[in-house]
Amino acid sequence: MTYQRIEVSRSDDIVTITLNRPHKLNGVDMAMFDELIDVSRLLRKIVNCER
Numbered sequence: 001m002t003y004q005r006i007e008v009s010r011s012d013d014i015v016t017i018t019l020n021r022p023h024k025l026n027g028v029d030m031a032m033f034d035e036l037i038d039v040s041r042l043l044r045k046i047v048n049c050e051r
Contacts, residue, residue, distance in 0.1 A: 001038065001042070003020075003035045003039070005019070005021050005035050006035050
């Protein structure tokens, strides 16, 4: 999935989530919060499948 307010990268077993709203000093709005929830759910599914 493509996110507008966060950037997600993975290197081996490490996932980095970067806030990407520099014009708003990376302030969290509801859209960013929704993206963070979405990516955390996705990561939980990935981790559960790899165990």
